[in-house]
Structures are given as C-alpha cells and as structure tokens.
Amino acid sequence: MTTERTxxxxxxxxxxxxxxxxxxxxxxxxxxxxxGASPSGAPAAGAPSSGSSSSAAAGGPKKALTVYFxxxxxxxxxxxxxxxxxxxxxxxxxxxxxxxxGTADTAAAQIPSIQAAIQAHxxxxxxxxxxxxxxxxxLNQAAQAGIKIVAFxxxxxxxxxxxxxxxNQANTQQIGTSEVDLLAKEIGGKGQIAILSAxxxxxxxxxxxGYMKQELKKYPNMKLVSTVYGNDDPATSLTVLxxxxxxxxxxxxxxxxxxxxxxxxxxxxxxxxxxLSHLTLTGLGLPSQMKSxxxxxxxxxFELWNPQNLGFLAGYAAAGLASGTASLKTGSTxxxxxxxxxxxxxxxxxxxxxxxxxxxTVFTKANVDQFKF
Numbered sequence: 423m424t425t426e427r428t429x430x431x432x433x434x435x436x437x438x439x440x441x442x443x444x445x446x447x448x449x450x451x452x453x454x455x456x457x458g459a460s461p462s463g464a465p466a467a468g469a470p471s472s473g474s475s476s477s478a479a480a481g482g483p484k485k486a487l488t489v490y491f492x493x494x495x496x497x498x499x500x501x502x503x504x505x506x507x508x509x510x511x512x513x514x515x516x517x518x519x520x521x522x523x524g525t526a527d528t529a530a531a532q533i534p535s536i537q538a539a540i541q542a543h544x545x546x547x548x549x550x551x552x553x554x555x556x557x558x559x560x561l562n563q564a565a566q567a568g569i570k571i572v573a574f575x576x577x578x579x580x581x582x583x584x585x586x587x588x589x590n591q592a593n594t595q596q597i598g599t600s601e602v603d604l605l606a607k608e609i610g611g612k613g614q615i616a617i618l619s620a621x622x623x624x625x626x627x628x629x630x631x632g633y634m635k636q637e638l639k640k641y642p643n644m645k646l647v648s649t650v651y652g653n654d655d656p657a658t659s660l661t662v663l664x665x666x667x668x669x670x671x672x673x674x675x676x677x678x679x680x681x682x683x684x685x686x687x688x689x690x691x692x693x694x695x696x697x698l699s700h701l702t703l704t705g706l707g708l709p710s711q712m713k714s715x716x717x718x719x720x721x722x723x724f725e726l727w728n729p730q731n732l733g734f735l736a737g738y739a740a741a742g743l744a745s746g747t748a749s750l751k752t753g754s755t756x757x758x759x760x761x762x763x764x765x766x767x768x769x770x771x772x773x774x775x776x777x778x779x780x781x782x783t784v785f786t787k788a789n790v791d792q793f794k795f
Contacts, residue, residue: 482757483741487517490539491733492549494527494576494624498654500681500708500729501550503795504575507733508548508740514759515741520544527621527654529556536560539569546570546740548589548733551578554625554772558583570743574736575729576626579772585750587743587766588776589736591727594626597679597782598633601705602641604723604784605675608702612643613674616666618687618705620654620680630679647673652683659686667697678705684724688715695720709785709793716790725782730795732779735761739777750775 491508493501509519522538524531529552539547540563547569551557558580561571565584574589591597605615617634619627631649638644650666652659659682667673678684684705691697692715707724715721738758742748748756752768752775764777785793 483515483517483738483745483747484545485516487512487515487545487741487744488542489517489519489546489548489737489740489744490535490542490544491519491521491736492523492532492535492539492547493521494523494550494552494620494654495525495531496521496523497525498682499711501575503708504550504729504733504736507730507735508737509733510730511734511737511759512741515738517545517741519737527552527624529553529623532557533560536564540564540567543567544569545744546572548572548574548736548740549578550575551625552576552621553623554579556623561586570740572736572740572743574732576624577773577776579625581774586774587739587748587750588773589732589739590773590776590778591626591729591732592780592782593778594629594773595633597706598630599637600725600782600784601630601677601679602634602637602644604704604725605677605702606641606644608704608722609644609674611641614645614647614670614672615675615677616647616670616673617649618659618663618666618676618678618680618683619649619651620683622651627679634677634679644675652680652686654680654682656682656686659683660690663687663690673701675702675704678703678707681706681708681711681726684721685711688712688720691715692718692720706782707785708795709790710795712785713790716785716787723784723786725784727779727782728793728795731761734758735764735777735779739764 489512491505493505505521512519522535532552547564551573557578562584565571571584571586573586575591577588617631638646647670648666650662652662676687678687684707687703691703703721704724706726712724735758739748742756752766754766755763757763767776769775
C-alpha cells in the first residue's frame, strides 16, 4: 500500500504541474507557499456573471493584504487549481496568498494553519472545511483577532461564531439532483447504484448526497446500496472501490462527487472494460483528468464547475471583507474582477450568508476538449 500510495502521489504531483500551467497560475503549492506576482491572464473559460453591478462600498479592496488559503489538503489537483485562482485574485489586488494545510483531509491537519494565520496577523482566511464544526473554535479565535473568514468549496457550520461568507461552487441542490439525473438517464432509471465520496465528514459531499437521496425518490427502480469514502486519497479510493465492486457484483452505476474518486474509478474501469457492459460511472471530475476516459468510452458524462474561478471569487471576497468593500449583509454586492459582481444570499438551513459561483457544466465527448482545467 505504501508503494502504491507513493506512486499515485507522484502521478498526482505531475498532473498538478500540468494543470497549473494550463491555468496560467503563478507560484507553487506545498505545505506553505506564497504568491504576490502579477497574473499572466484572466481566469479560465467558464467565468460566470452574477448579481448587480453596484459594490458594497466605494473604492476597491486595500492593497498589501495577506490571505491564508487553507485547502482540504495540499496534494489534491482540484484544490491546487482553486488555490491558484486565489493567488491570481490577490495578485491583481497587490496582495499575497499563503497556501497552508496538511496532506490529509482532516480538521486536525488544518488547525495548525489557522493558528499560523493568527500568528502572522493575516487579513483573511479562506478555508475548505474538512469538518463542519471541528474547525469552528479555531476559526472563532482567528475572527476575534480581526481576521475575516471565508469558506469555499466545503462550508463550515459555525453559526454566528464566527460569522463567515461561504463561496458555493454551484447551487447545492442542483449538484446533488443533477448527478442522479445524469446516471438515471444512462442506466434507464433501473438497478443498484452506489456513491464513492470523499471524507465522511466533508460538508459539501454530505449536502450533495442528501439531495441525491431525495432525487432518487423520483426513480423507484434505482436503489442506493452503499456509500463508501475514499478520503480524497487515490489509494484509499481504489481500495474502497474494489470492495464495493466485490460486494455488489450486479452494481449498475456509481456516482463519485469528488474529482479524486471519479478519476480513480475511471482509471480502474479503463483497465477492466468488461465491467462497462453493466456498470456506468459519473460524478464530478476535472476535464483534464477525465477527457481520455470520455474519448475511449469509459465515462459518457460527468460535470463540474471551474475550480480556478472558485478560488478567484473566494480571493476577491476575502479581500473585500478585509477591506470593508464587501459585507455579510443579505443583498449586498461586491465585484470580483473579471467575474463581475456577486450578490450575498440570505442564510438558508445550516448555510449562512453565501454567494454562488454558477451552474456546473456537463462534459461529454462533444465538448470535453474545450476545457483546459
């Protein structure tokens, strides 16, 4: 297992370099990295526009801001691209991003980075929560030190302590329901299905899965038989996938709402093509990772948003909150550079003030080559 993990981590690192080149992002990502250089271009294709054109206050964000980006982990290619978008945003604003996190998708791995941001007197923290509540005491400590808090990709459920803005990649319900609908279309709405998720504590994964279960009520002949967790680690994802396929030999479909999970599953199915006669895979994936599997028929359709744009939007939001040009007030707006203007939505359920990047794109053989992230 150690050898397999090392090989897969090395492959992931090589892929990350390719993705960052395609994204025209500056800087590099490791346990801790910084970037403040001028960006080489605008965010990648697929930039949405939302809200009105007025801003929360006159003028733009302050210069020389320091924003800590704390991803789920520093080795996930999706997270690296999102962090690169944040670096690009702060570069445009004359500030810098420090990327700091662990290599495991746990809250414990992220808490030292929150403490580092406090000690560095950062202006803001942008965090993809590995746990909905375990990070709240540390984030509250940061807020009490004057640091503005933004969650992106995976929210934290801290209530009003500390107050924070969530940058949602797409409408949560739409993500969950659309993945079920994609799979139902491909398998005729019949058969056993399973979910290959990331960490069991991941807020975004669990919210999407909740809506998947609701959507499955529309398909009485589709039965969810298991949900397994690969912890956004290729080796772990492969192990739980193999266990799933062994336990349910009649499985008709797998939804993997995580880029690591779907790419791992696609790689495995690509070398076990006999399974494709009865098994369909879909979920959330990076076009750069998935296009070869789409072209050879391993995967017909999958979806995602642009992770670089997600990080770019989060960077502008963090800078705006730290400068007073953005707020958590419902209906307030702020400008996010090339992405234009966004409106803060009211709290709903466990989600506090938020903005939505835009709807996901469905990728097929007809369009997957058009996207470079």
